[in-house]
Amino acid sequence: MSDAIGQEQRYDNERGARGQRLVLVSFAISMLASAGLIVFYVFSGWTQVEGVLLGLALGGLGIGMIAWSTDVLQIPDHVEDRAELRSSEEARATAESLLDSPGITRRTMLLRLLGGAGGLLAAALVVPALSLGPHPGQSLFRTKWRRGSRVVDADGNLLRPDYIGIKSITTIFPEGHVGSGDSQAVLMRVDPESLQLPPDRKNWTVEGIIAYSKVCTHAGCPVNLYRSQARELLCPCHQSTFNVLDGGQVVFGPAKRPLPQLPLMVDDEGYLAARGDFSGPIGPSFWDIHKND
Amino acid sequence: MKTEERKLDLIAKSKRQREWLDERLGSASWAVKGMRYVFPDHWSFLLGEVALFCFVILVATGIYLTLFFRPDSTEVIYHGSYAPLDGQEMSAAYKSVLDLSFNVRMGLLFRQMHHWAANIFVTSIILHQMRVFFTGAFRRPRELNWIIGVTLLILAIGLGFTGYSLPDDLLSGTGLRIAYSVVLGIPFIGPWLAYLLFGGEWPTPATISRLFVFHVMLLPALIIALIGAHLLLIMRQHHADFPGPGKTERNVVGQPAWPSQALKSTGLMLIVFAVIAILGGLVQINPVWAYGPYRAWVVSAPAQPDWYVGWLEGSLRLFPAVEFSITKWFTWPTIFAPSVLVPGLVFLVMYMYPFIEKRFLTHDYAEHNLLDYPYSVPARAGIGMAGFTFGFVLTIAGGNDVLAQVFNISIYEMTWILRVAAIVGPIVVGYAAAKLAEALQREGLGVFRSHQPGLQLRRNAEGGFEEVGEH
Ligand code: FES
Numbered sequence: 001m002s003d004a005i006g007q008e009q010r011y012d013n014e015r016g017a018r019g020q021r022l023v024l025v026s027f028a029i030s031m032l033a034s035a036g037l038i039v040f041y042v043f044s045g046w047t048q049v050e051g052v053l054l055g056l057a058l059g060g061l062g063i064g065m066i067a068w069s070t071d072v073l074q075i076p077d078h079v080e081d082r083a084e085l086r087s088s089e090e091a092r093a094t095a096e097s098l099l100d101s102p103g104i105t106r107r108t109m110l111l112r113l114l115g116g117a118g119g120l121l122a123a124a125l126v127v128p129a130l131s132l133g134p135h136p137g138q139s140l141f142r143t144k145w146r147r148g149s150r151v152v153d154a155d156g157n158l159l160r161p162d163y164i165g166i167k168s169i170t171t172i173f174p175e176g177h178v179g180s181g182d183s184q185a186v187l188m189r190v191d192p193e194s195l196q197l198p199p200d201r202k203n204w205t206v207e208g209i210i211a212y213s214k215v216c217t218h219a220g221c222p223v224n225l226y227r228s229q230a231r232e233l234l235c236p237c238h239q240s241t242f243n244v245l246d247g248g249q250v251v252f253g254p255a256k257r258p259l260p261q262l263p264l265m266v267d268d269e270g271y272l273a274a275r276g277d278f279s280g281p282i283g284p285s286f287w288d289i290h291k292n293d
Numbered sequence: 294m295k296t297e298e299r300k301l302d303l304i305a306k307s308k309r310q311r312e313w314l315d316e317r318l319g320s321a322s323w324a325v326k327g328m329r330y331v332f333p334d335h336w337s338f339l340l341g342e343v344a345l346f347c348f349v350i351l352v353a354t355g356i357y358l359t360l361f362f363r364p365d366s367t368e369v370i371y372h373g374s375y376a377p378l379d380g381q382e383m384s385a386a387y388k389s390v391l392d393l394s395f396n397v398r399m400g401l402l403f404r405q406m407h408h409w410a411a412n413i414f415v416t417s418i419i420l421h422q423m424r425v426f427f428t429g430a431f432r433r434p435r436e437l438n439w440i441i442g443v444t445l446l447i448l449a450i451g452l453g454f455t456g457y458s459l460p461d462d463l464l465s466g467t468g469l470r471i472a473y474s475v476v477l478g479i480p481f482i483g484p485w486l487a488y489l490l491f492g493g494e495w496p497t498p499a500t501i502s503r504l505f506v507f508h509v510m511l512l513p514a515l516i517i518a519l520i521g522a523h524l525l526l527i528m529r530q531h532h533a534d535f536p537g538p539g540k541t542e543r544n545v546v547g548q549p550a551w552p553s554q555a556l557k558s559t560g561l562m563l564i565v566f567a568v569i570a571i572l573g574g575l576v577q578i579n580p581v582w583a584y585g586p587y588r589a590w591v592v593s594a595p596a597q598p599d600w601y602v603g604w605l606e607g608s609l610r611l612f613p614a615v616e617f618s619i620t621k622w623f624t625w626p627t628i629f630a631p632s633v634l635v636p637g638l639v640f641l642v643m644y645m646y647p648f649i650e651k652r653f654l655t656h657d658y659a660e661h662n663l664l665d666y667p668y669s670v671p672a673r674a675g676i677g678m679a680g681f682t683f684g685f686v687l688t689i690a691g692g693n694d695v696l697a698q699v700f701n702i703s704i705y706e707m708t709w710i711l712r713v714a715a716i717v718g719p720i721v722v723g724y725a726a727a728k729l730a731e732a733l734q735r736e737g738l739g740v741f742r743s744h745q746p747g748l749q750l751r752r753n754a755e756g757g758f759e760e761v762g763e764h
Contacts, residue, residue, distance in 0.1 A: 051574010062563030256616035
């Protein structure tokens, strides 16, 4: 485009004619495609064809307009002066003096009151936002597991210890709460001899069956990958890895807190059940997560 | 003759209409100004326009989608036309997306166009911003528009995230779960804020309907307002241009708004639409039926979000576990730094850059209407490329599990390589870019000729660049 500067502009007839042909063809394609789209819509519904036809209808029009703008019009470049952005000193001074209206700027007390009233009003208008959700209270520290809650799988089936294999993990919930976001846990069987749990958790497992919260302590994804050889639980989101044998300690990755353990027992009817809630708050950390410690 | 008369009559009539308007608005004089407004011409100036056009088609297709989508978490049993999910429990929101995709004629096309447009929207904003950055277009008098631009980028990412989370599928549900945890991890206010935003402890029935309000109302309204301000400022200050014959700091050279630029921009807009339509028709995007409905205890691996949130995902994956407690009353959650501080710092530096550069690097406080070249200010080139590399490494780190498979190494090795690359990569690339810019200034493009003992860049395994010394 810069060739226009300082040179005489002449209309290139050949280019103009070529451009005109291009515009014609493009617009014709566009019209055909639009008509085709209407017909196609009525008779079928095939996303690929719809997309291509719509694309041709739009693109034909677009290419035609650009060819019209450049080849047919051939408008030489224009030069426009940039106006000075800043105002004149006079205008500035006038604005200053107008702004400094004594009835406003000298009334310090009224101004303070105005500010105070405005601030209070803003606060009063923000307060209703508190209706948007409950106060967390203790809810982040508790789940649905209670002493005696029976263990069920994702389909609601009660589980007996002998159902649990050593290769895989089972997602479990407290009976009556299948799908609960904070109570979900994983259950797996390991060699009881290999466990290295803290002394106070000695009776939290049943024949090597052990359960942990399924909510990752990093960002809350479900920890659903199990390396049965290494006895490690792996979170697929950011690869935090937890050791099943030593109480869910972090082996690798961005999580820091161990997975909370669910104390297990067998109830009178021989089903797996919980001895109580998890060993600590489940899921990602927050600032006062240790306040109950 | 008859038609000729009618034509003249029509012309006279429409002229009278314009006079009517002018008597009420004085429209002729500002129309003259508008039509004579001059647009400088360079392909890179079109990137911002592409973003604008993407937004237009986002609104257009978005309105259509809104007519079918139901922001409703109520559980329903599916018995629709997608057989593999028959009999499954899912939210009414997810079902409405399935119905839109399988039962509404052209519904899938518009949905896929909407998603493609969202990706291209953010992409073109970032490319536009890089153009503005490397040509120094953010310098006085355009600092305000840079600030508006950074804000628009943040809002666009938010718009994209809230949008692709709406279908309530397994993939996006997991992303939302992480977002909830990020809010939860903010010191002092996190738990309360998360409960206020999401309506309680995850998963909540309010999530989808609230996201919907953000996605179709609050964020678009803000974006429209800021796009308006962005364009107003451009009109007031005029577009900057590269130096060239006849171009000075005090003039603008280019095509007038009417007729050439109007035709050209409309044409470009239609071509952007066309590309999006063809992509939407031919290239599948976000097949939510394949992911299945969201369930709090299920997750799909590997899960990759839309590309522009990949860097946040990567930050979460790479950042080492730092969590400590000061008494039982305060804990610093491991998630806080990578998810809030890292992006916060990135955007803060972006906001401040025009002022940082003036104050510490160039000491150039003058008004500039002629653009720099990317090599004009070596320090700027270095900082820009360093920032780009940082974002790049984080983005590919968002798929570190996939990368580990590709390179056949363990995920742990991959993570360590990327951790190092995220620190060393920006330094090396930034330094090399600054040196290259200096060389380009000294010797022009000759620096690329082989006999020149200059610098060469080679891409390394981590996707960064390394300098191959002088030979
Ligand atoms: S959520 Fe499990 S590693 Fe991040």
